[in-house]
Amino acid sequence: MSEKEAESRDPSELQDVFSGEPMDLRPGSDDCYKCSTCDTECPVAEVDDDFPGPKFQGPEQWRLKRKGDHDIDDSVMSCSNCMRCDDACPSEVPLSQMHNTARGDYVESQMSKFSREYIRNRILSNYGKLAPLGARFPRLTNFVMGLSVTKFVNEKVMGIASQRDFPEFATETFTDWWDKRGGAATSKKRAQEAREKRSDTTSETRAGRDDPREMGSGESAANDKRVAYFHGDYSNYNTPEVAKAMVRVFEQFGYEVVVPDQRCSGTPMFANGMMDDARRAAKFNIETFAALVEQGYDVICSCTSCSMALRQEYPELYSFDGTAKVAANTFEALEYLRVHEDLEGELADSSVPESEFGELAYHAPCHARNQGLDGQAVELLSALDGTDPVDVGDSCSGISGTYGWKSEKYDTSMKIGDEMFEHMEDVESETGMTECPTCAMQMNHGTGYDIRHPLEVLDAALVDV
Amino acid sequence: MAIEDDVVVIGGGLAGMTTALSAARDGSRVRLLSHKESTLRFASGLIDVLGYVGDEIVSNPFETISELPDEHPYRKVGENGVRDGLDLFDSVTDYAGDHTDTNALVPTFGGNVKPTARYPKHTAPGLASVEQDTLLVGFETVVDFDAPLAAEHLAETVPFDVRGVTLSFPGDFRTDARITRLAHALDTNERVEIGGNGRGNGNVQSGVSQSEPIRIALAERIKPHLGDAERVGFPAMLGEEHPEDVRVTLERKLGVEVFEIPMGPPSLPGMRLETQFETALKDAGVRVTTGNPVVDFEGDDEIEAVVVERNGARIPFHGEQFVLATGGLVGKGIDSDRDGVREPIFDCYVPASDDRYDWSEREAFDDHQFARFGVQVDDELRPLDSAGEPEFENLRAVGGVLGNCDFASEKSGSGISLATGVVAGRNASDEVNP
Numbered sequence: 016m017s018e019k020e021a022e023s024r025d026p027s028e029l030q031d032v033f034s035g036e037p038m039d040l041r042p043g044s045d046d047c048y049k050c051s052t053c054d055t056e057c058p059v060a061e062v063d064d065d066f067p068g069p070k071f072q073g074p075e076q077w078r079l080k081r082k083g084d085h086d087i088d089d090s091v092m093s094c095s096n097c098m099r100c101d102d103a104c105p106s107e108v109p110l111s112q113m114h115n116t117a118r119g120d121y122v123e124s125q126m127s128k129f130s131r132e133y134i135r136n137r138i139l140s141n142y143g144k145l146a147p148l149g150a151r152f153p154r155l156t157n158f159v160m161g162l163s164v165t166k167f168v169n170e171k172v173m174g175i176a177s178q179r180d181f182p183e184f185a186t187e188t189f190t191d192w193w194d195k196r197g198g199a200a201t202s203k204k205r206a207q208e209a210r211e212k213r214s215d216t217t218s219e220t221r222a223g224r225d226d227p228r229e230m231g232s233g234e235s236a237a238n239d240k241r242v243a244y245f246h247g248d249y250s251n252y253n254t255p256e257v258a259k260a261m262v263r264v265f266e267q268f269g270y271e272v273v274v275p276d277q278r279c280s281g282t283p284m285f286a287n288g289m290m291d292d293a294r295r296a297a298k299f300n301i302e303t304f305a306a307l308v309e310q311g312y313d314v315i316c317s318c319t320s321c322s323m324a325l326r327q328e329y330p331e332l333y334s335f336d337g338t339a340k341v342a343a344n345t346f347e348a349l350e351y352l353r354v355h356e357d358l359e360g361e362l363a364d365s366s367v368p369e370s371e372f373g374e375l376a377y378h379a380p381c382h383a384r385n386q387g388l389d390g391q392a393v394e395l396l397s398a399l400d401g402t403d404p405v406d407v408g409d410s411c412s413g414i415s416g417t418y419g420w421k422s423e424k425y426d427t428s429m430k431i432g433d434e435m436f437e438h439m440e441d442v443e444s445e446t447g448m449t450e451c452p453t454c455a456m457q458m459n460h461g462t463g464y465d466i467r468h469p470l471e472v473l474d475a476a477l478v479d480v
Numbered sequence: 481m482a483i484e485d486d487v488v489v490i491g492g493g494l495a496g497m498t499t500a501l502s503a504a505r506d507g508s509r510v511r512l513l514s515h516k517e518s519t520l521r522f523a524s525g526l527i528d529v530l531g532y533v534g535d536e537i538v539s540n541p542f543e544t545i546s547e548l549p550d551e552h553p554y555r556k557v558g559e560n561g562v563r564d565g566l567d568l569f570d571s572v573t574d575y576a577g578d579h580t581d582t583n584a585l586v587p588t589f590g591g592n593v594k595p596t597a598r599y600p601k602h603t604a605p606g607l608a609s610v611e612q613d614t615l616l617v618g619f620e621t622v623v624d625f626d627a628p629l630a631a632e633h634l635a636e637t638v639p640f641d642v643r644g645v646t647l648s649f650p651g652d653f654r655t656d657a658r659i660t661r662l663a664h665a666l667d668t669n670e671r672v673e674i675g676g677n678g679r680g681n682g683n684v685q686s687g688v689s690q691s692e693p694i695r696i697a698l699a700e701r702i703k704p705h706l707g708d709a710e711r712v713g714f715p716a717m718l719g720e721e722h723p724e725d726v727r728v729t730l731e732r733k734l735g736v737e738v739f740e741i742p743m744g745p746p747s748l749p750g751m752r753l754e755t756q757f758e759t760a761l762k763d764a765g766v767r768v769t770t771g772n773p774v775v776d777f778e779g780d781d782e783i784e785a786v787v788v789e790r791n792g793a794r795i796p797f798h799g800e801q802f803v804l805a806t807g808g809l810v811g812k813g814i815d816s817d818r819d820g821v822r823e824p825i826f827d828c829y830v831p832a833s834d835d836r837y838d839w840s841e842r843e844a845f846d847d848h849q850f851a852r853f854g855v856q857v858d859d860e861l862r863p864l865d866s867a868g869e870p871e872f873e874n875l876r877a878v879g880g881v882l883g884n885c886d887f888a889s890e891k892s893g894s895g896i897s898l899a900t901g902v903v904a905g906r907n908a909s910d911e912v913n914p
Contacts, residue, residue, distance in 0.1 A: 050745040052521060055660040064654060064661070102771060103517055326791050343792025353483055354795055386790060387771030394767055 040077055040116070043109040047074040053100035053110060058381075058411035059093060062430040066093050069100035073113035087121040092132075093424070094118065095415035096286035097381035098323070112331040115285050122288030135174045136287040139417040143248035143279035143296075146184070150252045153184035176425040179460060182253045182452075189246055189255035193262070193274050202262065202272045206240065210269035240270045242351070243304060243312040247321040248279050249452040257452075260474035261317045261348055267478045268356050273312065275303050280324035282382075283417045285332075298335055300325070304345075305337025314345040317470055319383035319450045320416065322347045326386065347388055347450070349395060349469055359398050365476040366400035372472060374444035375404045378435055378458055380451035381411050392448065392469040399476055404448060407438035412449075414457035429461070436461035448472070484798040485511040485767065486912040487905070488786060490774045490825065491805030491813065493519040495879025495897035497757045498568060499803045502905025504764040508912050511797055512766050513788060515773040518754045519811060524742035525716070525749025526586060527569060527577075527598035527898070529562060530554070531891025537595055541895070542581050551884040553896045556859055557903045564906075565898030569598060572760040573753065576604040585609050589625045589715060589741050591633025595891060599742075600749045602723050606713050606739030608634075613641040615709035616741070617702055619649040621657060624743055625715040645705045650674070650697035659717050663748055666726045667719040669693045674700075695726060699733035711737040716748050723752065769797070774806075774825055782873045786825070801874045801908035804828075804855070804863070805901065808880035808887075814853055821853050823881065828855045828863040828871050830883065847886070854883025861904045874911070876904040 047070065054060055054068035072091055079085045091114065100110040126133050138145070149156040159165055160181035170177035242265055250258040262272050277300055284293035304314050304325070316322035325345040329338050352358045375396070379389035393404045413431030418424050439447060439462045447464040449455050455466040487503040489496045492514025500512040530541035538544050545554045545562065554562060570578045575598045577584055583595035585608040593608045606614070616634075618627030631644030649662060651672035665672075671691040702712060712730075718740055719726035730738045742749050761768060769788070776787040778796060785796040804826065806813030815824045816839075821832040832853055833839060839850045855863040855877045862870040863877045878900035880893065887893035 050522065051658060052517070052746050054658045055521075055746045055751075056517070060658065060661075061664075064657070067654075067656070068658065105516055105519065105522060326793065330791055339792060346793060350795070355482070357482075385771055387769055387788065387795075389771070390767060390769055 040109070040113060043107075043113065044074040044077045046106045047104075047108045048106060050105065052105065053103045053108075056099045056103035058097060058099065058413065058431045059095055059427065063093065063427050066090055069094070069110050069114070072117060073100070073110040074108060076117055077113055086125055087117050089121070089125070091118050091121050092288070093427075095411075095413075095418040095424075095428075096282075097411050097415050098327075098385050099381050099411065102385050109331065111328075115288075115290075115328065115332065118285075118288035119290035120288075123290065126288075131172075131174055135421070136417070137289060137292075138173070139175075139420055140283040140287040140289045141279070141292060142283060142417075146248055146252040149184045150188050153186050157181075157183045170422055174422045175420055176422050178425060179420060179456075182249075182456060184252055185255045187255065189251045189258035190274065192255060192259060199271070199273045202266060205266040206269050206271040209267050210240070213269055238311055240268075241310075241312045242270050242272055242315045243307040244272050244274050245277060245280070245300070245304065245314055245316045245321055245325065245345070246274065247277075247316070247318045247452075250317055254452060254455075254468070257317055257468040257470055260468065260470040260478075261315070263478045264348070264352070264470060264473045265315070268352060273307065275307065277303060280318075280321040281328065282320040282324050285324070285328055286416050286418065290332075294333065297324075297329055297333055301329060301333065301335045301338050301341055304341045305335075308337070308340050308344045312344075313351065314341060315348050315351055316345065317348050317450070317468065318452060319347055319380050319386065319388060320453075323382040323386060347383070347386065349391055349473070350386075350388055352473075353391065353395060359395055361477060362395060362473075363398040367402055367472060367475045369401040371475065372402040372467070373446065374442050375402055375446055375448040375467065375472075376407050376439040376442040376444075376458075376464065377404045378407050378412055378439070378447065378449045378454055379409070380449055380454045381415075383450055384409070388450075392450070396469065396472055399472070401476075402472060405442050407435055407442065407447075410434040410438075412451075412454040412457040414453045414460075416453050419453075419457060428457070432457055432461050439464060482785075482796060482798050483511075485509045486799060487511070487801045487803065487908045488513065488797055488799035489803045489805055489905075490786060491807060491811075491879070491881075492516075492768070492770065493805065493807055493811065493879065493897065494523070494757075494894055495807075495901045496803075496805035497761060498565065498898050498901030499805055499878055499905040499908075500766045501572070501757075501760055501764055502568060502902045503801075503803075503909040504761075504766045504905075506906055506909035506913070508801075508909040510764075510766045511799065512761065512768045513774055513786070513797060514768065514770045517770065518757070519807070520754040520757065521747060521750045522745040523747060523750045523753075523894075524588075524744070525600055525747055525753050526594065526596045526603075526742055527566075527575065527894040528595070528891040529566070529583075529597040529895030531583065531595035532889060539583060539595075540581050541583065541597060549884065551856070553857075553882045553885055553900050554892070556857060556861060557899045561903045562895060562899040565895065565900075565902045566597065568902050569898050573598075573756045574601055575599060576601045587630075587634055587713065587741055589630060589743050591630035593634070593637060597895065600716075600740065600752070602716070602718065602727055602740045603742060603749070604739065605711055605737040606741065608638050611638075611640045612710035612737070613708050614643075614711050614713060615702075615706060616642065616644040616713045617705075618644065618646045618715065619662075620646060621649060621653070621655050622659060622662070622715055622717065625741070630741075641708070643705075643707070643709070647701050647705075650694055650701055659715075659743075659746060659748070660720060660751075663717045663720045665694050666698075666717075667722045669695050669729075672697050695729045696733060699730055702734060706734065706736065709736060711739060713739050713741050716740040716743045718748075720748055720751060723748075777802075777826060779872075783826070783875055800912050802872075802876070803904050803908055804875060804877040804881055805879050805897075806881050808854060809850065811880050813881040816850075816853070823855055823863075826863070826871065826875060828875075828877070829866045830855055831866075845889075847889075851886040851888060852883055854881055854885075856883055860907060861900055874908075876908060878904045 060068040098111040166177040169175040278296040281293040413428040419428030486508040504510040577598040585593040616627040627644035635642040778785040785798040879897040
């Protein structure tokens, strides 16, 4: 039984009315009336006739294994954890929570800890543990990982798809840059300067308006405008330009940024059923960020899978102190700014070089879709001169984090991605945009396009150099 | 400051999408908030306006509107509202039925006939008013449609011959293959193995494996059962993206007309309709936000913003005008428990007997009070409080959340959504841009 079942929900909600026993996932299972809409939305089932779909993986399998005489079907490892089924369900069945729990049980009780698959999955899902090593010798690592012999060995020994190019390590990690720049103290100073500058311009242009939200530089504003950044591993080791853009953009709006020590959000661990690893990482993150939320910070993510983990998977799976508080105070970067600032208005008054941005083939990650964020990047950036974001449709990119890296899943992953590649090719320019680092890998892999993050566009548009 | 639009519509079903389109086409900047994927994919795809009044089947809905009670939503928007709703619908879709005010009679998957105002063109050749002998074809693995049973029922009410046959679907699909999987195979005309495994239709050449396009294989399988039938009806699964191609190929191969019978969820006609509406929304510049429920609002007599929530994180959406299109008891726009009946977002007044045993009658198809639960509105479609005054200056309500009609027994659900949606969208837009 997951912790959630035992502890975190209001017990009055969870008790069986007859026995008084805790109810675990039964209510979710009973809410399923088998309309099969989840199955029609599942990108894996769409291309793989052997995959039985989310309805089976969730409520049906849950019932099957109640009596303990059924193993969990190994097809649960073919679920890519895109979580689209959650969004499709009209009846609030917690499908992805059921999949996560079933996958965790499967890996725990049915998968050999010495199998190649287990070891490979463990390594893939603990990318954040290995990345520091690679990042210490980025040039050497990039050289070695790019060698065909390395790819050959990875494929043959590890089962890692040799078709893919290993993501390059940045020569300077985001956190190194952050420390060198002076950490939180520098951010505080920059934010304060930006607030002063803003209150000057607003008092000039909006004289006579008495809007407390515009009064930027005082003590209360300083207390209000504080965010804790959950950057995740990928933007730290591989795409620090995204993380730097986040810091600069938030400071420009007068926000002081702090960057606490953190672990992987757990997304790749959930997807691989490595529930012990995920639990450790989640506990560390929840404790760290709950303390900051307590002090008045909001938590900001630039990766939509990270924000998904903090907002949905943590409260579904854990009941550490502060779990709910972190979930309720976590936001995606653009989402936060558009709620609290006149982001659209400022973008309408700005521009970016068309040569660098121009048409952007935008793909909404499934996890962004799940949080209701799929429309916002196109909506906001359409107001900006010098760029023309084009939504390439609602299909899944197919990589789903570590999924598309597995040799046996590579073809499925590329088949799922086909629709997105096609629509990207329809866009004239050769630049794409997305919030998710692995979707970005897939977009680049399928089309050769250069892929940007919306924060990079905001950085170019709004930040005074 | 913040996320701001002229008109904010809450609810992504037919009523919400119609409202959003109507307001956007009138020049407003519109936000559509939908908790989940559109509910259209659960709907049959038929557009009923008014099928029954009491036990009487309705031939011409427009001539019958005046017979409805004063509080009925149709009386609030009038015949013109209903016509405008259908006009908007016709401008969005490629449906049939706009040539007449009279209801068409469409065969259902249970073998009944349903009076309806608009129907997918793929359903058109199957109308019960056309006297042609009919063969219904079902498939072993598509268990929601029992063709022989449906044919038996249908034959009791129609003046032509109806037979039903159950066949195995060509190709080697899982027995629990999704209906969309089979539809996609027909869309792309996938090649399937024929003969072998005992499922063939007799044209097996021993030892030679053969394949052919699935549309051809399907037609071949039906031919021996065709007899004197002048048309063949299938459960609605003849392609998601190219249903016309699939249908025409089958017609050509079979030499008779082919039509689809609307089905329950997941409903391909519903999904096709959803796609057509989504395209129209995009073209009209409606900003759609999906994924989280609206749970609350900000403001007093006037609503300033509605609040969307995800696990405790609250996102406000500001607007000048708001339209409630959250559906009825099934759609969760109206909620009930042992203590009473409520509209959960704005707490609009919903009349219901204090004694909950009055809410329902003994028999399933009796005239239940709960079927009429919903918000009360004035002629502007603004929800009214218990004293009959508007709850808010800038809120309107449309579709299933409205009370005083039993859309399930009247067969009026889609028509009410379209008519109230088009009028509320227009009125809200007029307030913003007088």
